Amino acid sequence: MIKNTIQSAGLLVLLWLLFGDFVLVWFHNRVKTETYNNQYSSKEDAPDSQDQSCFCHLTGVLDDCFCDIESIDVFNNFKIYPRIQKLTERDYFRYYRVNLNRPCPFWADDSHCSIKDCQVEPCPESKIPVGIKSGNYNRYSQVANANTDIVDCEQAQDLGAINSTLSNYSKEAFEDWARHDDAQDHFCELDDETSPDADYVDLLLNPERYTGYKGPSAWRVWNSIYEENCFKPRSVYRPLNPLVPPRGKGCSSSLCLEKRVFYRLISGLHSSINIHLCAEYLLAEGWGKSLWGPNVQEFRQRFDPAETKGEGTRRLKNLYFLYLIELRALSKVAPYFDRAFVNLYTGDRQEDQASKELLLQFFNETKAFPMHFDEKSMFAGQKIEAKTLKEEFRLHFKNISRIMDCVGCSKCRLWGKLQTQGLGTALKILFSEKEIKNLPEHSPSKGFQLTRQEIVALLNGFGRLSTSIHQLHSFRALLKEKR
Numbered sequence: 001m002i003k004n005t006i007q008s009a010g011l012l013v014l015l016w017l018l019f020g021d022f023v024l025v026w027f028h029n030r031v032k033t034e035t036y037n038n039q040y041s042s043k044e045d046a047p048d049s050q051d052q053s054c055f056c057h058l059t060g061v062l063d064d065c066f067c068d069i070e071s072i073d074v075f076n077n078f079k080i081y082p083r084i085q086k087l088t089e090r091d092y093f094r095y096y097r098v099n100l101n102r103p104c105p106f107w108a109d110d111s112h113c114s115i116k117d118c119q120v121e122p123c124p125e126s127k128i129p130v131g132i133k134s135g136n137y138n139r140y141s142q143v144a145n146a147n148t149d150i151v152d153c154e155q156a157q158d159l160g161a162i163n164s165t166l167s168n169y170s171k172e173a174f175e176d177w178a179r180h181d182d183a184q185d186h187f188c189e190l191d192d193e194t195s196p197d198a199d200y201v202d203l204l205l206n207p208e209r210y211t212g213y214k215g216p217s218a219w220r221v222w223n224s225i226y227e228e229n230c231f232k233p234r235s236v237y238r239p240l241n242p243l244v245p246p247r248g249k250g251c252s253s254s255l256c257l258e259k260r261v262f263y264r265l266i267s268g269l270h271s272s273i274n275i276h277l278c279a280e281y282l283l284a285e286g287w288g289k290s291l292w293g294p295n296v297q298e299f300r301q302r303f304d305p306a307e308t309k310g311e312g313t314r315r316l317k318n319l320y321f322l323y324l325i326e327l328r329a330l331s332k333v334a335p336y337f338d339r340a341f342v343n344l345y346t347g348d349r350q351e352d353q354a355s356k357e358l359l360l361q362f363f364n365e366t367k368a369f370p371m372h373f374d375e376k377s378m379f380a381g382q383k384i385e386a387k388t389l390k391e392e393f394r395l396h397f398k399n400i401s402r403i404m405d406c407v408g409c410s411k412c413r414l415w416g417k418l419q420t421q422g423l424g425t426a427l428k429i430l431f432s433e434k435e436i437k438n439l440p441e442h443s444p445s446k447g448f449q450l451t452r453q454e455i456v457a458l459l460n461g462f463g464r465l466s467t468s469i470h471q472l473h474s475f476r477a478l479l480k481e482k483r
Helices: 002-019 021-039 069-088 142-146 168-175 216-228 257-279 296-303 312-338 349-368 383-406 410-430 433-437 452-481
Strands: 095-099 198-202 281-285 290-293
Touching: 069 312, 069 349, 069 452, 095 410, 095 452, 216 257, 216 383, 257 281, 257 296, 257 312, 257 383, 257 410, 257 452, 296 312, 296 452, 312 349, 312 410, 312 433, 312 452, 383 410, 410 452
Parallel strands: none
Antiparallel strands: 095 198, 281 290
């Protein structure tokens, strides 16, 4: 035993010298987990087994990859989360153009949410950043640089409302950001940015949170996604709408890697959205101001194994898997932004330079992660079968993006469309490896392009995943307090 202890100590010192605090924190968490498991051999023995049941099996290596949850927690919470929060607060990333008035293409949609927190409210033009509404086509003229006193929209009358109004000058400025892209690479049904129904939304004023939207309309959306458009194993339990029987053809429990990945991506996205709703739940509604905060009971209802027939832990693991997929895509697309002529244009030179520096620093962190998902294992079979499967994969996901137009709550639709487009952009990146490697250094490429909307969706969508994993740490602490 003494010999084993000395060997472990020597290994810890060596790892610390090689990799620093990252491995040290990871090793500490692993030892703590093993000590806890050895001390309390059964669920009944653990002092807080009931309150910690959501997390007691959320540990170890994830399926279909070689990364463990503890490493992701440390990497995200200490390295990624602080940086992605700063990045998505920049002007370039906070405005997202979206059409919230597109009709549902699959069924008559008469279930629009009437709750005030679902609704769209305009933001006064006087509070829109000056550099954006200037409508200046010369990206770095003296006029644009003089307008650096950007006014904030932080004090809009209703922080629960969507800011959807911008002047014609602002729309012209945003059109100047557009880049050419290849529609065949899209994994999403994209909104027509030139449509008169498309508006720019300030994402900082419209945080993703619980709005009260639930019931048959919400059940219908997720049932359609899982039962008709997802490669779902039969063994998976989904307590959506118990009144609606499963309508999909189903799949065997032993899906191929690609179909397994597809299901886990959708499940991870669903889990992430549910965590946001639990973390920003409407706790109280007073005169003129509502109170949002974490709802532990709601979290347990969605993720406790006892409440979900054992599915809760799997759902949370799928969130981590989705995080790895998008993290890999971000590390792969870094060369696209490394090129000097690629600018994050808003009309304010200092703002744009600072945003570009933050983005490149963020990419350096993503590339430093040592346990990335290996996307080369996907679609690696015979060329004809792989091509057919990839196209089926893309069309299924594209159909899911269209279902987001059936969400009855405007704010839920906003974040659903953004996060779906973000994931679709990540998939587009992963399957464009050759095109990214062959990018010209000083000119745009016809083989691979990203529109500004895709860039905004990619970074904000990943920001939502990073926030979800960070919020899991908070829920773990809250559950301990309830012992």
